[in-house]
Amino acid sequence: MELMYTVNPGIEDIAADEISRELGGSISYELMSGHVYHVVENVDYEAFYRLRSINKVFTLIWKGIIGKGIEDLVLFSKSLSQILRERRIWEYVTPHTSFAVETERIGEHKFTSIDISRIIGELVIKVVEEVTGKKPKVNLRTPNTIVHAFVRQDKVFVGISLSGSRSLHRRGYRLYDHPAALKPTLAYAMLTLSGTRDKDLIVDPMCGGGTIPIEAAYIHEDSNIYCLDVNKRYVEVAEKNAFAAGVVYKITFDQWDARRIHEYNFPSNIDRVVSNPPYGIRYGDPRVIRRLYSSFLESLYKVLSDNGRVTLITTEYTFLNRLIEKLGYIKIHERIVQHGGLYPHIVVFTKK
Ligand SMILES: C[S@@+](CC[C@H](N)C(=O)[O-])C[C@H]1O[C@@H](n2cnc3c(N)ncnc32)[C@H](O)[C@@H]1O
Known part of the structure; x- marks a missing residue:
């Protein structure tokens, strides 16, 4: 299984060590990108809740090329549309659950993060409707599922959240928030x-x-x-x-x-x-x-x-x-x- 984690930019190496200690497998990351990649044969889902350095965890559905220009987005849409079918997106985003797309982007591009989120969102709705006959609902505040895209230079990584919309760093003990609380x-x-x-x-x-x-x-x-x-x-x-x-x-x-x-x-x-x-x-x-x-x-x-x-x-x-x-x-x-x-x-x- 290929996984992608979002972490605080600057602590990717610390998160990578923790993930490898708790779950095994092979890990890669780049400092200050805010993402860690992890390949592991069997996932111990319980272990995610023991991780103290990560924000969210995603199952990676696609590692591809997106290019840098507006014209490149045509091929991106075509490839993603096929991937969403192959990876049976309707099993993660259903007509009975809500979803949101979030995009992070590093590098110079002629498109914005919002362009990418919009394209992915429209494709997800289209594929889920084609297969199930019903459109899934978009909920940007508290979605059941997040589709996360990370664009770095000409590459794109697309994942689906395994931890819902909840960041694992929200530990639930912050009954009273300090105005300058540390993550x-x-x-x-x-x-x-x-x-x-x-x-x-x-x-x-x-x-x-x-x-x-x-x-x-x-x-x-x-x-x-x-x-x-x-x-x-x-x-x-x-x-x-x-x-x-x-x-x-x-x-x-x-x-x-x-x-x-x-x-x-x-x-x-x-x-x-x-x-x-x-x-x-x-x-x-x-x-x-x-x-x-x-x-x-x-x-x-x-x-x-x-x-x-x-x-x-x-x-x-x-x-x-x-x-x-x-x-x-x-x-x-x-x-x-x-x-x-x-x-x-x-x-x-x-x-x-
Ligand atoms: C950035 S906040 C710490 C936030 C904390 N890490 C958290 O997550 O809630 C800095 C704290 O330093 C405290 N502080 C400022 N001057 C201080 C002093 N002379 N002695 C002790 N604490 C002090 C403030 O009251 C404030 O709560």
Whole structure:
């Protein structure tokens, strides 16, 4: 079976490792494309729900050529029409269920993503009506099935959702949303990059709604996880979310200022800090954010264990890189990811 997964651009390699660990088979991906391809003989459908790094999973029905010009779309329509019949599209999109088409496109083309979605949508309706005598319904908001097209340069990949319209990253524990909540898939990726281990003392000192500590609690059976935030209301929100996630007993919640983290009464030095500090225009004056980063990292240096690691996601990476150097840390990894229309960096560093 050929599968296609959508993931957050920038963490394709982490998703590929997780998929291969959980489901086996062979995997390919390109960084920043937001897609991972997977060929596997037998699918364990249960395993999809264990995956923590992916958004949606699709069965791939076609890998073909689409070209780049408007004139190429005639051949694309003809080939796709045949594929939809061969792959018995009416078994996925029926007259009794609704569907939507979503298209993502990378590269220069004379057509738009909307052109592609429209062509695919019309063909699906036509083929399903021809075979069943009835048209399927289009529902763009909550479809039962999604037909997903990914156009990269002159190639096209078409898949049908196996997870309905629901993204697997929507974990169901977000009872109370933090205004700047991190995607759980990115939280998982950050924890993976920081190399958290069972029994580690893991701290998110600016935990907001608790996404990172909750993901850490899912991964680790036996660890010491702290969710701290200066804002009391967010600490309460995080605790409620962790309760909904069924992991509240694994996390310590407290109101605390990250700029005085060295004064907090931890049972030992910290092994891993994984955090999503404030960044971006939403937080106003960048000078305030920079002062926060400086005071926090200076304070942290005093209580981070010698082989401890810090993993932060921020758009303030130029400043952060200078600060790391200045305070005696050393960078061990940096990558760009896409999050909420921005391109923050995940930066991992340790003590020199
Ligand atoms: C981007 S949000 C974190 C969002 C979180 N990752 C989530 O998914 O909900 C940043 C958080 O840093 C907190 N914060 C800002 N300054 C702080 C400080 N000095 N000490 C502790 N927390 C602070 C804010 O209250 C906010 O909740």
